[in-house]
Amino acid sequence: MEKHYGDITRRQLLGAMAAMGAATVGAGLLGGCSSSRNSSASQSSASSTTQSESASGTASTSTSATSSSSSAAAGASSTQAVNGALVVVFSWSGNTLAVADCVAESLQAGLFRIEPATPYTTDYDAMLKIAQDEQAANTLPAIAANVQGWDGYSTIYLGFPTWWGHLPQIVKSFLAEHDCSGKVVYPFNTHGGSGFASCLSDLSAACPGADIREGLSLLGDEAQTSTAKINAWVSTTV
Ligand SMILES: Cc1cc2nc3c(=O)[nH]c(=O)nc-3n(C[C@H](O)[C@H](O)[C@H](O)COP(=O)(O)O)c2cc1C
Incomplete structure (x- = not known):
């Protein structure tokens, strides 16, 4: 089914980005994540979230409707960083969160979920417009909580749609408040067809001084069935 980003279709959006020259990107001790995930990715729209854990300063977060048992299980407090790695994710509708859960489980690392101080709408069309307006105005919406013990992490796995x-x-709001200089950053992403597009150049601009490594980009629809790909990518990062 054709996906719509606002008043233009995905095909038109991709065409517009191609015209702009936007790029499309199509094991050690690791146990890998399990193949069937009890992840929030099954939901198709965003939910309201709670900040009970992240707000209290731990790296593991939970959501009310996007319950993520594995992230809670893999979550470590900021004072318990494993290998100095932390998985940080923003996910509106759960796809990237599913990938984040898998990455965190593979690494046995904590997971911190970026959430807006004022929750976003759960309405898809409204979200498209809000996101477009935020970009046009270069707004940096306030985030609900910061990572405590940030300086203790040397490697950040950063996920976003x-x-x-x-x-x-x-x-970008998160990165403005969390200095990544001197850290290794592994980006991962889900999308509806355009891959990372301009996300990686945005990331470079927002993370001065960070060592940004090879990322992983997956179709959102495949987030829950890409365990092998995710584990394979994670294994290249350790
Ligand atoms: C506001 C908004 C803008 C989007 N823009 C694009 C886009 O430019 N290219 C694309 O391939 N997918 C786009 N999508 C689709 C999402 O990237 C895709 O569904 C992703 O898997 C969602 O991840 P999440 O569930 O973690 O939020 C957009 C979705 C939303 C809500």
Whole structure:
């Protein structure tokens, strides 16, 4: 089914991005994540979230409707960083969160979910417009909580969806408050067909001084069935 980003279809959006020259990107001790995930990715629209854990300063977060048992299980407090790695994710509708859960489980690392201080709408069309407006105005929406013990992490696995060909503004908000200079950053992403598009150049601009490594980009529809790909990618990062 044709996906719509606002008043233009996915095909038109991809065409517009191609015209702009936007790029499309199509094991050690690791146990890998399990093949069947009790993840939030099954939901198709965003839900309201709770900040009970992240707000209290731990790296593991939970959501009310996007319950993520594995992230809670893999979550470690900021003072318990395993190998100095932390998985950080923004996910509106759950696809990237499913990938994040898998990455965190593979690494046995904590997971921190970026959430807006004022929850986003759960309405898809409204979200398209809000995201577009945020980009146009370069708004940096406030985030609900910060990672505590940030300096203790040397490696960040950063997950986000492609929004209008770009890094969601709220991820830029997070990066404005969390200095990545001197850290290794592994980006991962889900999308509706355009891959990372301009997200990686946005990331470079938002993370001065970070060592940004090879990322992983997956179709959102495949987020829950890409365990092998995710584990394979994670294994290249350790
Ligand atoms: C506001 C908004 C903008 C989007 N823009 C794009 C886009 O430019 N290119 C694309 O391939 N998919 C786009 N999508 C689709 C999402 O990237 C895709 O569904 C992704 O898997 C969602 O991840 P999430 O469930 O973690 O939020 C957009 C979705 C939304 C809500």
